[in-house]
Structure formats: C-alpha cells, structure tokens
Amino acid sequence: MKELVIATKNKGKVDEFDEMFSKYHITVKSLLDFDQKIADIVEDGDSFEENSVIKAEAIAEQFQIPVVADDSGLEIDALNGAPGIYSARYAGKDKDDRKNIEKVMDELSHVPAHDRTARFVCAVAVARPGHKTFVERGTCEGRIAMEPAGNNGFGYDPIFIPSDSHRTMAEYTSAEKNSISHRKHAILKIEQWLQDLS
Numbered sequence: 729m730k731e732l733v734i735a736t737k738n739k740g741k742v743d744e745f746d747e748m749f750s751k752y753h754i755t756v757k758s759l760l761d762f763d764q765k766i767a768d769i770v771e772d773g774d775s776f777e778e779n780s781v782i783k784a785e786a787i788a789e790q791f792q793i794p795v796v797a798d799d800s801g802l803e804i805d806a807l808n809g810a811p812g813i814y815s816a817r818y819a820g821k822d823k824d825d826r827k828n829i830e831k832v833m834d835e836l837s838h839v840p841a842h843d844r845t846a847r848f849v850c851a852v853a854v855a856r857p858g859h860k861t862f863v864e865r866g867t868c869e870g871r872i873a874m875e876p877a878g879n880n881g882f883g884y885d886p887i888f889i890p891s892d893s894h895r896t897m898a899e900y901t902s903a904e905k906n907s908i909s910h911r912k913h914a915i916l917k918i919e920q921w922l923q924d925l926s
C-alpha cells in the first residue's frame with residue numbers, strides 16, 4: 729500500500745478518492761489529517777485546471793512530497809456556465825452546500841426541464857518536487873432536477889441528474905457515482921501514473 733496526499737479539505741472528495749484509489753493499492757491522506765493547521769489556499773485561477781495546479785503545487789512545495797489536487801464544480805447551461813469555478817462559494821464564503829443548492833433552484837425556478845442541462849467538471853493535478861506538474865479533466869453530463877432528492881454524496885449531488893438517469897447523484901450509491909462521475913473520468917486519465925506509483 730502506498731499513501732498519497734490529496735490537497736483538499738473536502739471530506740466528500742477524500743472519501744471518493746479513497747474508494748477509487750483502492751484499486752491502485754493507494755490509501756489517501758488529506759489536509760484534514762495534518763496536525764499543523766494549513767492555511768486555506770487562494771484559488772484565484774481562471775479555470776478548474778489552474779486552480780487544481782495551484783492547490784497541488786502549494787502543498788507539494790510546502791511539504792516536499794507528491795500531491796494530487798482536485799478542483800471541481802457545476803456548469804449550468806441556462807446560467808451561462810455558472811456557478812463553474814465559483815461553485816463552492818456560490819451563495820457566500822461559508823461554502824454552505826444547502827445555500828448553494830437553494831440559490832441554483834431559485835435561479836432556475838422558471839427554467840423548464842429540457843433547458844436545465846448541466847455538467848460536473850473535475851480537474852485533477854499531480855505535482856511533485858522536481859517534476860513538471862500535469863493536469864487532466866473529466867466531465868459528467870446531466871441536468872438539474874426540479875427539486876432536490878437524496879442524501880448521499882456532497883455538494884450539488886441532490887440536484888444533479890446524470891444523463892439517462894431519473895435519479896439524482898445523491899440517490900446513487902458511492903459505487904454507482906464513482907463509476908460515472910467527473911472525478912472518475914479525470915482519475916482514469918492519470919491511471920498510468922497511479923499504476924506506476926503503486
């Protein structure tokens with residue numbers, strides 16, 4: 729078993745990485761496991777890719793270890809791609825999932841089902857001391873539900889219905905979500921590196 733640090737403070741992400749990395753015999757450690765308090769990293773990039781690289785390189789540099797980071801979010805076509813890279817703080821800086829969902833539901837209240845197309849996007853960056861950082865993107869297409877449903881997952885899962893489904897992502901089991909998610913598709917693109925590591 730190898731251990732890999734994921735530069736995130738999001739418990740939902742940590743659990744998904746843990747589950748998806750087990751097949752590569754990798755266990756994950758996150759910023760939530762560090763004894764010393766780690767300052768919030770300023771995510772001031774213009775894209776998911778830039779922000780994931782900022783997070784991965786900040787931690788790789790500080791601790792001189794290989795690091796994976798994830799920057800992700802929800803793009804809603806009827807909102808011209810919002811909340812996008814601002815997904816976490818869409819309804820305010822306290823990063824409240826419920827408030828974020830309420831804000832999206834309000835904004836889409838007059839948008840009919842067929843115009844509620846959306847996608848989850850995930851950029852995964854790998855940073856290592858002395859190596860060039862690389863980053864890959866995965867997406868998951870779907871639409872925004874008329875009402876929230878389900879309790880699994882995190883973030884916007886209760887209002888996201890993957891294409892060809894009638895259930896929200898929060899009604900999926902973690903195994904179901906991890907077989908089709910944006911995060912899964914990004915991780916598949918770094919699979920060779922993960923295999924070589926383990």
Ligand SMILES: O=c1nc[nH]c2c1ncn2[C@H]1C[C@H](O)[C@@H](COP(=O)(O)OP(=O)(O)OP(=O)(O)O)O1
Binds near residue numbers: 736738800802884909
């Ligand atoms: O699978 C997902 N299912 C539902 N919602 C999701 C998912 N993936 C990202 N999201 C939402 C949550 C948050 O509103 C934003 C991520 O923001 P993002 O900055 O990447 O993460 P974060 O601030 O929660 O943790 P951190 O930066 O420490 O990794 O997109």
Ligand SMILES: [Mg+2]
Binds near residue numbers: 771816
């Ligand atoms: Mg963040």
